[in-house]
Each structure stands twice: as structure tokens, then as C-alpha cells.
Amino acid sequence: MCNENLLVGTDTSDDAGVYRLNDEIAIIQTVDFFTPVVDDPYLFGQIAAANSLSDVYAMGGRPLTAMNVTCFPTNKLDLGVLEEILRGGADKVLEAGAVLVGGHTVEDKEPKYGLSVTGVVDPRRVITNKGAQPGDKLILTKPLGTGIITTALKGGILAPEVLDRAVGWMVMLNDKASMAMQEVETHACTDITGFGLLGHAAEMASASGVGMRLFAGQVPVYQEALELAEQGIIPGGAFANRNYLGERVVWDRSVPQSLRDVFYDPQTSGGLLIAVPGEIATKLVALLKEYGITVAGVIGEIVADHPGSIYVEP
Template sequence: MTDIPASAEPRLTSLAHGGGCGCKIAPGVLEGILRGGIALPVPPELLVGIETSDDAAVFRVNDHQAIVATTDFFMPIVDDPGDFGRIAATNAISDVYAMGGTPVFALALVGMPINTLSTATIARILDGGADACRAAGIPIAGGHTIDSVEPIYGLVAIGLVDPAHLKRNAGARPGDALVLGKPLGVGIFSAALKKGALDAASYARLIETTTRLNTPGPDLARLDGVYAMTDVTGFGLAGHALEMARGSGCRLRIGWSEVPLLDPARRLAEEGFITGASGRNWASYGKEVAYARPMTEVDQALLCDPQTSGGLLVACAPETVPEVLAIFRQHGFAAAAAIGEAAEGEPGLILA
């Protein structure tokens, strides 16, 4: 092939029908696809599989070691190739942290339109992914590439966890407090970016939050008072909270005024910068959300906003909240906040 001059290349986001974790298949559609499960033998060593839509599979090796395996990939959420690679890799590695695990290596998944993008641009995407892996202290040990219509990048991420410290999305107990590690609004920022309406300061906030590794995960998992953990990604805060509620068999209450938001996510949503994935999310699970306060369409969009490389959602004993927040602060998560609690009742979500 003849390499493409950089000046002739289109914007990365213009090549993708969706960006970041907003590319996920809607929860309702996915449920229909997976209904009935996959009829395969499940060995006792498989500690976590597909049963509660958890963040990664976990396979016990011995009494003190289990393998954490996950994969994530998507189309561009930003136009800068290096930033795209860093975001995609950070997002993929996050699932290991969300199980309480420590990443050990990764494999790259690369699909690129080689007749549309230059080799230099593709190399910058891969370099961005490598930068995120270096920040996590792991190598990219291999991978796979294809020529695809849309740019796609991500990782298979492999980690290790002590089964005694494994945290699932299905362990919250009535009375537990809920803590969120990162502010919401990534999908709204990406919608504004795609339409040229995101200023430089907001873009910097977008990159800062989406490339911040969820490194508090292993430290949180070792706390006796932490009972469940997941990361908030493409299904939005409501979708991933509902997964925790269903898996745990309890009802979650979120104090909407306590939920941290990226500045100026609310204003941008009010101006109409909302992703299509937000609406698909609501259509899939909105019937499971109850309101104890008036909610606007903008509130609904923020609640369902697809997060790319979003924060950890932690269920812990109320007395453990100060220690959980201290761990988040030690790792640089200044916006982490207690946002609600778990209660007895039919699995679902209440917005208060």
C-alpha cells in the first residue's frame, strides 16, 4: 500500500459510528443475545464467569493465586491518536483493578482502515496504548491486527488476584455505603467534542479522567469492610449499579446531589450534547429505576451517560467509608465521593 499523507487523513472520530464505551451493544439487546447462557461445562476453578455480568473472568490456580482475564476494545472517542490509544488501554486494564487484581501483561487488539489512516497515525495509537501499559507497570506481550472499516483498538488484560481478596459486582449487603471513584460526564464530553463544542480546558479534563488508571482497586479489595466492586463504563452509573443490585439481591439508593460530575457536563447536556447510547441505556433498564425526587431529562442523560474508563463503584460497610475515600485520595482521585447505600428489597435502583 502507499502510505497516506497526514494532511489527507480524516478526523479519527469521523471514521467511527460511535466512540469509546458508547459503542457497547445496548443492555437490552445484549440480554436478548445472551439469553439462555452458554451451555458449557463450568469447572470449580472458574471463580467468576458470565453469571452476574462481572468485569472479568477469574480462574483459580491455587489457594493464593487466581488469573484475572478480560478484554475491551472500541472505536475512537477522541481525534488525537495517542490519546485514543491511552484511553482504550486504560479502560481495558481497569477491569482487572475492578476485581481487586493486579495486571501482569496485555495483548493488543488492533483493527485499522489501512487505506484511510497513515502508518504513522496507527503507530501513534499503539504508542498511546503502550504508554498506558507502562504506567500500569506491564508489558504488551503480543496481540492481533486486522484491516477493518473503522479504527478499533483495545487490549486483552491479564492479572493476578488472591482469591481471598477477590471482589465481585455481586457482594453488596443491605446497609452498605456506595462510593464512586470518578465523576460522570465522559459521554457528554465526547458528544460535544465530536461537534467541535468542547473547549481546551474541558478536553484536558476528559483526557485526565479517562487515562487515570483505577489503581486503588487492589488496595480497596484488601479492606475487610469492602464487599463489592465494579467499574462504571458503557452502561452508565445506573446500568452498572443495577448489575450490582441484581447480583447482590438488594436495592441500591443513590443520592443524586452527591454524585460527582465533570465540569461542565451538566451545562453541555442542557445544550443537547448527549450520546445515542444514553437513550439506548435508558430504554434497556429505565423501568428498574425509581425516583424519590423530581428528575429532568438532563438528569436522566447524566445517569445513563456511557463512561469510557470510568470510576470504581464500591460497596462497603459505612464505618469503612473514610478509609475507602482515603485510599482514593492517596491514588489521586480527588473527586471520589460517597453517593448512596444498599438496602433490603427487590433488586433495583432508587434515585433520591
């Protein structure tokens, strides 16, 4: 049964659920957790927490409370590892200005960690993935390629400085990007996580009833991720994303395979993909850079034809 106060549910594959409490306040609810993507437990906790909090920021909200969602093999790993994971998560929640109010832990064969987050937003200013309009420009706020990079880490072939740079972006909250987009007229937004740039972009296109053009040469990527992709270092999730999207993505022949692989690459704690009116794009990019988001730039545009599809040109 539909509830008139449920402003955002499951029908558009949006980032979180939104429920209106009154004319001025709606709550945002989301949950996410996953296995470690880095070896350092404290950094893993930070990355997982930032990833979970991102859904609230993508909808223009402010996180209020968070609860740990934890799986841990107590018979295999020292509890000190768990303490470091939780410490990393708690520090990131504190940075977000939210309050950690508890959580739940179960025994499992491998560690998993994330957060259930509750945030608030003005119900009249909720930003979803279904408001993109023809003529909008698309702006991305973090570089792509973390799935490929962490896959290389698991294979023991990643240079430490590459990992450090990727971790720096993954632990970065999307709070400032969210603040910037709320200062301008924003039509739609989603964060880029496990379905990769193309998967989440396709969700926005389908929900909004529009098509997209992406400019491959303008999308920020880790150069090392391209090089690793050329060597065949590609996570299984990228192949799953490619198979799922199928013919909804049309490629210009000149776009190299390595770049295509990065576009399908599942991201961890990725950036925001923001759709704004064309005349506002330059202003938003400038705001994002003032907030320290140096890679922010226009990577594509919304078109009226071929709803739900994406054309990727050089």
C-alpha cells in the same frame, strides 16, 4: 459443564473472568476495545488501554500481561496514526507494571483499539459485583459525563479545557483506587463504562440480590456535561441504557432531566463503584483522597428491599 476452578464466569455480568490455578493464585482475563473517543491517536491509545486494564483493578487484581486488539483502515489512514495509538497503549501498560506481549491487527473501515489483559489475584480475595450487603455505602472514584463530552467533541462544540480535564480522568488508571479498596473490607466493586452509572449499578444490585439508593446531589459529574445535556447533546448509548433499565430505576421528581441523562451516559474509562460496610466508608474515602482521587465520596447506599432496583433521590 461447570468447572470448579471457574470462580467468576458470565452469570453475574461481572467485569472479567476469574480462573483458579491453585489455592494462592487465580488468573483474571478480560478484553475490551472500541472506536476513538478523541482525535489525538496517542491519547486514544492511552484511554483505551486504561479502560481495558480497569476490569482487573475492579476485581482487586494486578495486571500481568496485555495484548493489543487493533482494527485499522490501512488504505485510508497513515500508519503513523496506528503507531501513535499503539504507543499510547504501550505507555499505559508500562505504567500499570504489566508487559505487552503482542496482539493482533485486522483491516477495518475505522480504527478500533483496546487490550486483552491477563491479571492475577488471590482466589480468596476476589472482589466481584455480587457481594453488596444492606447497610453498605457506595463510593464512586471518577466524575460522570465523558460520553456527553466526547459527543460534543465530535460535534465540534467542546471547549479545549473541558476536553483536557476529561482526558486527564480517562487516562488515569484505577490502580490506586483498587489499592485503597483492598486496604479495607470491600464487599463488591464494578467499574463504570459503557452501561453508565445506572447500568453497572443495576448489575451489582441484581447480582447481589439487593436494592440501591443513590443520592443525586453527591455524585461527581462534569458541570459542562450537565450544561451540554441541557442542550440536547446526548449520545445514543444513553438512550439505549435508559430503555434497557426501564422501570428498574425510580426517580424522585426533583432530580433534573439533565442529571438523569448523565447517570445513563455511557462512560469511557470510568471510575470504580465500590460497596463497603457503612462504618468503613469514611476511612475509604480518606484513603482514596490520599491517593489523589479528589472526587471520591459516598454517593449512595445498599438496601434490602426491591432487589435489582435503584431509587435516585435528590
